[in-house]
Amino acid sequence: MAKLSRLITAVLRLAVAGAAAAAAIIMVTSHETTSFFGIEMEAKYSYTPSFIFFVVAFAVGFAYSLLVILVRPGSTASRLVLLSDVVVGMLLAGAVAATGAIADVGKNGNEHAGWLPICPQVRAYCVHVEGALIAGFVSLLIHFLSIMYSLHAVAEPLCCSH
């Protein structure tokens, strides 16, 4: 049972890392230049602080998920892992929410603030950001599942001796 539990954890962590890497890479490669009524418009992720935060958060999520596979379950370090899991979970949730908020303004604008949607002009860029957002959300979701799984193991210390 202990081996199976460790295998499940490792698979979950690898899936988190994979989706996080995809999210960061898709976001970093989002770039489009277009001209609109003669005005050249360039869109790239580094122009938006929230998108930079997204890339940093998912790079951290990627590295963390890989490193944490090495921690032996049941060790003192594994308790710290649970704490840091919660921190990383909040970080990823924050990154997805901040990027989602800005992506919504990019797509729908905000007429009350006078912010026009930019997606009609830079369609490929928006599709890229949306892709990154979906990958990020998947990574967050699997990370959440892995927290649930670890919590279950910690909360029921007898689970693995069945």
Next chain:
Amino acid sequence: MAKLSRLITAVLRLAVAGAAAAAAIIMVTSHETTSFFGIEMEAKYSYTPSFIFFVVAFAVGFAYSLLVILVRPGSTASRLVLLSDVVVGMLLAGAVAATGAIADVGKNGNEHAGWLPICPQVRAYCVHVEGALIAGFVSLLIHFLSIMYSLHAVAEPLCCSH
């Protein structure tokens, strides 16, 4: 020790609820009408989806933190509480991040997207949103401390019999 532990938990939960209520109320009451070059401009939280999300998230955080005080530590429900704590933590982190992202555009604009800052026109509104953001962040921080405290109690089941 068990009584002290329960007291600490209750105090932390009450602090989370208080800050969450402050965050939601400050955000809901943020409203300003101003005229700019003859154009009337009205700013209120319900014009921005992220701010509505903020109010809902902190209303949930407020109600949850109060309800959860009633759960007896050590009971089966207290294990579920740990899981729902993580969910609520991610929800609050997402709300703070989404609101922070939009507040940043409101304050500094985004010249590449052609979004102008609105804070110079609606200063009082921006101060209100900033206040809500700070209260929300405080609530998130105390909620995080309370998760750390619960995790510590779960991870070391012998702690309370000393």
